[in-house]
Amino acid sequence: MTNExxxxxxxxxxxxxxxxLAKKVEARVAAGKSVPGLATVLVGDNAASxxxxxxxxxxxxxxxxxxxxxxxxxxxxxxxxxxxxxDLNANPEVHGILVQLPLPSHLDEEKVLNAIxxxxxxxxxxxxxxxxxxxxxxxPLFVPCTPDGCIYLLDKIGAQIEGAEAVVLxxxxxxxxxxxxxxxxxxxxxxxxxxxxxxxxAVCRKADILLAAVGRPEMVxxxxxxxxxxxxxxxxNRIEDPSLEKGYKWVGDVDYDDVIDVVGRITPSPGGVGPMxxxxxxxxxxxxxxxxxxK
Numbered sequence: 001m002t003n004e005x006x007x008x009x010x011x012x013x014x015x016x017x018x019x020x021l022a023k024k025v026e027a028r029v030a031a032g033k034s035v036p037g038l039a040t041v042l043v044g045d046n047a048a049s050x051x052x053x054x055x056x057x058x059x060x061x062x063x064x065x066x067x068x069x070x071x072x073x074x075x076x077x078x079x080x081x082x083x084x085x086x087d088l089n090a091n092p093e094v095h096g097i098l099v100q101l102p103l104p105s106h107l108d109e110e111k112v113l114n115a116i117x118x119x120x121x122x123x124x125x126x127x128x129x130x131x132x133x134x135x136x137x138x139x140p141l142f143v144p145c146t147p148d149g150c151i152y153l154l155d156k157i158g159a160q161i162e163g164a165e166a167v168v169l170x171x172x173x174x175x176x177x178x179x180x181x182x183x184x185x186x187x188x189x190x191x192x193x194x195x196x197x198x199x200x201x202a203v204c205r206k207a208d209i210l211l212a213a214v215g216r217p218e219m220v221x222x223x224x225x226x227x228x229x230x231x232x233x234x235x236x237n238r239i240e241d242p243s244l245e246k247g248y249k250w251v252g253d254v255d256y257d258d259v260i261d262v263v264g265r266i267t268p269s270p271g272g273v274g275p276m277x278x279x280x281x282x283x284x285x286x287x288x289x290x291x292x293x294x295k
Contacts, residue, residue, distance in 0.1 A: 014275035036289035044074035096122030149276030167207035
């Protein structure tokens with residue numbers, strides 16, 4: 001297998017899913033049903049968050065999904081933010097609500113997420129959705145978009161999840177923990193690693209499927225990877241690079257150039273998991289509109 005053929009092209013796979021969703025939206029509208037609507041709530045001036053919200057709104061427009069952008073000042077109170085969420089819960093044109101994280105430190109993130117109606121929780125972070133994900137035989141209404149996108153990529157390339165040794169590097173609420181739960185639900189044997197894990201490279205080397213979501217640039221090296229393993233790199237880290245005109249570049253948690261000769265398949269970063277996150281958000285929004293139809 002050539003190194004080029006090892007690449008899991010997240011951009012292309014996400015584009016296919018988005019095209020399918022655009023057709024689904026078109027069919028809904030033609031049948032006289034509502035246009036799916038996604039509301040994004042942005043509190044403060046975090047540049048990365050503004051960029052993410054902008055990308056989500058553009059993606060909505062391309063798929064025929066209505067987007068509602070709510071921008072709040074950085075000093076907005078807990079009551080003000082929860083009131084905005086409450087108003088969106090009551091708005092029938094809004095099927096999905098996304099509160100862009102992280103929120104300013106004076107706000108109680110959990111309370112804000114709790115305020116989102118479970119039927120509109122397209123980010124999948126409502127405690128009830130996460131609780132259902134953690135319980136055998138229970139299905140959440142929505143799964144967090146990045147972990148769901150990782151599983152979608154594994155399915156698309158025909159990776160054998162059932163019975164596989166899967167290692168998740170990172171235990172965040174947004175990616176690592178829900179990803180581990182999804183893999184357990186698919187009958188993988190799962191190890192979750194973190195900063196206190198003893199002999200991290202040796203643990204990672206056991207993985208048939210290695211998923212890196214730790215937020216440390218190019219941490220995973222060749223000797224961490226079992227030959228032929230599937231590597232999903234969730235990381236997106238900005239590092240300085242004076243040789244480039246802009247002075248920086250984006251890299252993953254995996255040292256791509258170092259591991260490429262060893263892996264069976266790998267997602268690049270950028271261009272791997274990132275595009276899937278937005279595609280899965282659109283997918284959840286369309287599903288939310290379908291759930292609203294069933295009421």
